[in-house]
Every structure is written in structure tokens, then in C-alpha cells.
Amino acid sequence: MPLMRVKEAAEYLGVHPNTLRKYIDKGVIRGVRIGTHRFVEKAELDRVMGRLSAPEKNTAIIYARVSTRKQMEYLKRQRERLVDFCRSRGLKIVEIIEDIGSGLNERRRGLKKLLKLVREGKAKKVVVECEDRLTRFGLGYLKEIFDDYGVELVVVNQESKSPEEELVRDLIAIVTSFSGRIYGKRGARRIVQTIKEESAHA
Numbered sequence: 001m002p003l004m005r006v007k008e009a010a011e012y013l014g015v016h017p018n019t020l021r022k023y024i025d026k027g028v029i030r031g032v033r034i035g036t037h038r039f040v041e042k043a044e045l046d047r048v049m050g051r052l053s054a055p056e057k058n059t060a061i062i063y064a065r066v067s068t069r070k071q072m073e074y075l076k077r078q079r080e081r082l083v084d085f086c087r088s089r090g091l092k093i094v095e096i097i098e099d100i101g102s103g104l105n106e107r108r109r110g111l112k113k114l115l116k117l118v119r120e121g122k123a124k125k126v127v128v129e130c131e132d133r134l135t136r137f138g139l140g141y142l143k144e145i146f147d148d149y150g151v152e153l154v155v156v157n158q159e160s161k162s163p164e165e166e167l168v169r170d171l172i173a174i175v176t177s178f179s180g181r182i183y184g185k186r187g188a189r190r191i192v193q194t195i196k197e198e199s200a201h202a
Helices: 006-013 017-026 042-048 069-088 109-119 139-148 163-200
Strands: 003-005 032-034 037-041 059-066 092-100 125-128 152-155
Touching (some): 017 037, 059 069, 059 109, 092 109, 109 139, 139 152
Parallel strands (some): 125 152
Antiparallel strands (some): 003 037
């Protein structure tokens, strides 16, 4: 039976080569190692084509997030803006995920669901309003995960901030999260206000 290298086999399946390697590692697809290279039989690829059919290139998952339930109205508007954006770009929405929680919390239910859908190959794009809606820190790691599965991160609003502004924003996010636990919401607000005032005069 004809053997195909991983790159060629991935193109045949319509997935990223790293995704195919993960399928082989998990035993979903039977691979053959010859020397230092991996190969897959074409018949094996044909066997799983129905189960692992690649999503269309114009498919998208929307991810919207706010920090608290008091921001539900903003969450609704955020979702509407993202839906309008996708429709204007001809993107087929396969899932809309709404999350409520801090951007510093990596255990968010919606974020876990998003990563699961990415790993399952449900769409080719993830659409967010701005980068910090997805996460406050570790965006580079998430992008690497998306790249491994052939998924593009689409950011609707690319904010142009100076390095100093980015640093202050991230510092405020950290202080808000941790001081809120230690001093309560009122104490956290006072600390954050002080940071903003000092940074404005820096």
C-alpha cells in the first residue's frame, strides 16, 4: 500500500501536520516509523476521512468575555459586534462561547470549552474583540496551541498601546485580582485608583 509522509498526509486530510502527529500519538490514526520519519498508509487516511474531515476555511468560533455578571449588558453587545463582524467577512459561525471571569483565570469554563473545540478541529478561526478578552497573560502560548491545530486567531480591535501603557494595564489587572482577595473590593478599588493616579503623573 502507498505510504505518505506526515506533511503530505496532513495536506490530504486537510489538517495541520502537528495535528496529524497528535492523532498518530493518540492512536486515532495508525502510523509507521521508518528510520527517523513517520509515514501513514493512504488507505488508513481514507478510513478515517469521515471522522476527521477538516472544517471549512471560513468557519469560526466566537469568544466573548466580561469580568463580572454586572457587565452582562456589555457581554451582549460584545457578542452582537462579533456576530456582525463574522457575517460581514462571510464567516460561518459554528459556536459562540460567552465567559464570565477574570482574564487572569486560566480555569474559565468558556476558555476550557474553546480549547476543547480547537483540539477537536471544529473551526479554522477563533474571533475575539480584543486580545485581553481572551487572556491577560500567556497569549503567546494560546497562539502556539491554535497554530498546532491550524486555527487562526482573529482580533477585531487591534489596540495600539505603548509599552508603558501595556505595563500599567497588566499591573492593574494583577493588583485588582490579588488585592481584591486580600483587602476586599473596596480596598482593591483604592489601590487601583492610586496606581492610575501615579502612572498619570509618571
